[in-house]
Structures are given as structure tokens and as C-alpha cells.
Amino acid sequence: MSLQRSLSLPLVLGLLILLAVALLGNLRSARGSDGLHTEDIAGPLTPADLAAALVGGGVSVSNVTYTGADVAAGLFNGGTTGMTPPLGFDLGVILSSGNIANVIGPNVQDDISGSNSTPGDANLDTLSGFTTLDAAVLEFDFVPSTDQVSFRYVFASDEYNEYVSTPYNDVFAFFVNGTNCATVGGDPVSINTINNGNPFGSGGTHPELYRNNDLQDGSAPIDTEMDGLTTVLACQAPVNANQTNHIKLAIADASDEILDAVVFLEGGSFVGGGPGDSNCDGIFNIVDALEGLRAILDFDQLAACVAAANIKCNDPLDIIDILYLLQILIGIPVTLPPGCPPVEV
Secondary structure, eight states, rough: OOOHHHHOHHHHHHHHHHHHHHHHHHOOOOOOOOOOOEEEETTSSSHHHHHHHHHTTTEEEEEEEEEEEEGGEEHHHHHTOOOSSSOOOOOOOHHHHHHOOGGSOOOOOOOOOOOOOBBOOHHHHHHHOOOEEEEEEEEEEESSSSSSEEEEEEEESSSTTTTSSSOOOOOEEETTTTTEEOOOEEOBBBTTTSTTTTTTTTTTTGGGGGGOOOOGGGGOOSSSSEEEEEEOOOEEEEEEETEEEEEEEEEEESSSOOEEEEEETTTOEESOTTTOOTTOOOOOOOOHHHHHHHHTTOOGGTTTGGGGGGOTTTTTOOOOHHHHHHHHTOOOOOOOOOOOOOOOO
């Protein structure tokens, strides 16, 4: 940490100004406003394509398998478009307990369902405490260059809000070497652990991580058919560096096949290294701030682990992330949004 700690505050402030000026002079092109699009694996897409879309720098993958209906897995884009963008990232992999096409907005139906008549998953049965159905499961082996991996995701469901705190608790998990990292406060992420209560507005559990889109509980401004969704959450898991590890990404209906639940995983966000390690070398230093800035300026090919640069994990990568990185490096306390993993220097 000698490099980081030796930086004077005036020098850092000057660097911040230069970074801000550079950002203002190199704004990204505005995207369209046509909303979410999906493509399932019933066509030319393969499970291997999904794994490749998810993985970023510092990780190699092999032995990709998928279990479930073809319409329940695929790719999406347009997550940051529309009048009220549904996600904090634009594209990636999507898994559903129904049909991935059912996420396309706006929300005009309170009970969207896609029943695939496929089995559930034993691990999800154990996790939820209920019999699961219509499971979609993507698995692969991976070799990371560091001793931890991280990625970002959003969970959404049409079970919100009327089935909060009931047995109809659709479930998903990300098992990294057998341990689920999709948790909040030690509990699996689900409609029962992130919500604003039932009836809506009665408090709930972790309401700060919830975005309401239920037609029955006010307006539905978010450009997706789903009735509710989380903010962007992050999974961070310890792994065995330079050895073969395994991940299982799974989602399923619980108790019945009615009403869809989905999980969006940010493309390129499955990376070696933790939050802030923008070049995936396992070391958190000034180079990470520079790599993050390059990514913001659209030089993404120079930022091997661009997703890790987004340490305020529930928003798009922007100049604030770079400011946070620099503040942490010189020892200035930073309060991150709820759900974001801590940055360890």
C-alpha cells in the first residue's frame, strides 16, 4: 500500500478534476429507448454462449451444461433503455422459471405465467423448504486467476407483492463450489427476503433493495412485465485460484408452476477479483481507478474486469465509482449502497 498511502490529498483532488474533465469530454453515445429484448436457446444460441456472455476477465470456463426448457434461458439486452430502465446494466444472461420473453415491458398483466412442465431442482428444494418445479439450471467449471470471484445480478418476479410471506416463494441460487452466494443478511434472496411488505407499504424485509412495479399497488413505471425486482445486487465468493471450481446458477417455481420469476446476470461481470479490482490482478491500487476510467470512456477492451470497477453496485458504472475508488485508496471512508460488497484494501 506504499503507493496508495503516499498520495497527497491535493494530488488526488487534482486527479479527480482531471478525470471528471476527461469524462465530460468523452461522453458515451446515447442508447435507444426500445426496452428489453430477449433471445432464448431454442434457436442458434447454446448454453456455452450463455457462459461465455457472463464471463469477464480473470476466468476461463469449460464443461457447460444446461437443464430446463429452452425458452427459460437465454440472453437479453436493453436493460438500461426505456422511459424507466428496468436494470442497472444493459445486457447479459437471463434465467426464468417460465419464459424469458415474459420480461418484456411495459407491465400490462398482473399474473404473467409460463408453465414448462419440467422438473424442479433438489438443491433449490432444500434451500426453499418447498417442492420446486420448472427449474432452469446453468452450470460450468471455471478456473480463476485470483482467490475470489464476483458478479452482479437482479432478481425479479411476478409473485410480488401479493405472495410475499407465503409458501409461493420462487427461489434461485448461485452455488459456487456448493455454497450459495445469492444472499442478503445471510438468507437466500427471494420475494420473502427482499420486499416492501404484504400488504405493500407495510415495511417488509430489506425494502431499500426493492423496486415496486405492481399494477395493484400504484403505477408500474419500470419497463418490464415483472411486478417487482431488486436493485442490482452482487455475489462475491471465495474460490481456489488457478484450479478448477464449479458454479451452478439455478431458478425455479416453488409449490406450483404459476407466475414467473427471473434472474438477470450482467454480461461480462463474472470476473476474478473483488469489487474495485478493475484489472483483475488481485491487487487494489491506483491502476484500478485508471482502468475503470478507461471503461467509462468506452475503452472497455483495456479494462479486463470492468464490472469490478462498479463498486457502488446498484448503478451504472460512472465517474462516481472512480471517485469512490480513489477515496478508499487514500483512506477516506465511503458509504456504499445497501447490498454492495465491501471493498477490501
